[in-house]
Amino acid sequence: MEDTAVQDVQTNYRVKMIHSNETHVVEIKDAGEVNSNDKVIVTSRYGKDMATVLGRCHCGAKHEGELQTFVRMATEKDIETFETNLEKEREAVRVCREKVAEHKLDMKLVSAHYLPDESKILFFFTADARVDFRGLVKDLVAVFKMRIELRQIGVRDESRVLGGVAVCGRQYCCHNITDRLQSVSIKMAKEQNLSLNSMKISGPCGRLLCCLSYEYDFYREEKKKLPSVGSRIVIGNVNFKVTDVNIQSMKITMFGDDGRKVEADASRFVKEGDNSHWRFDGILED
DSSP, rough: HHHHHHHHHHHHEEEEETTTEEEEEEEESOOOOOOTOOOEEEEETEEEEEEEEEEEOOSSSSTTTOOOOOEEEEOOHHHHHHHHHHHHHHHHHHHHHHHHHHHSSSEEEEEEEOOOTEEEEEEEEEEEEEEEHHHHHHHHHHOOEEEEEEEEHHHHHHHHHHOOBOOOOOOOOHHHSSSSSOOHHHHHHHTTOOOEEEEEEOOSSSSSGGGGGHHHHHHHHHHSSSSOOOEEETTTEEEEEEEEETTTTTTTEEEEETTTEEEEEEGGGOOOSSOOEEEEEEEEOO
């Protein structure tokens, strides 16, 4: 039983879909040597598509229900077809945008994609509401003489497909490094004492920055070890109120009833009982 589990782990690989930049786990068996950056054909929610192997995935046979089916290692013909389709996709986008304008549809075309093993084109778009694109599909079928599918995606998915430069000067996380689109909340910014100005903590997609989730767990766990903002601590005969907890510098700022503002090392605070009772171990410097 144990050997089977090990074998499952060794044959699982994480792959990245080339067009959408989504990542999946696939089980690759009897395909010979598989290396990072190899191209493979796997199933996706849209059909069989090409992906890049990122490496072995030590996550067991079933990882959050994302296990996809491996079809084959990409052949030279598959790669040639993929490269040829890139040119065809650019032309398909141009034609589709013209048709969208003709039909006066309130939608933004993101990309077009040909699947390697299927005679169809996928068009991805964003829109604020549902769009009746039946007339558009008829026109596109008349032009391309093949099956047409229009898929509405969110603005975060759009950023993941197109990529770009984020406010940090690096490529979008969703396009370049993250496995999947994580849920991000304003609570994550609060926990890290970041500005709550939406312009500063939102990405070009208009949603909260993906990177807000990266250190959230660390800040949350570290703050559990320290007095929270608003805690009252009696030092000597003076009642102090904690006004700031800086995790990076490990400094805690307090205001006393006597008007003093004090900054002290976090290591000087000792918890007594539950989290609401703390004492200061030492003498405050004036």
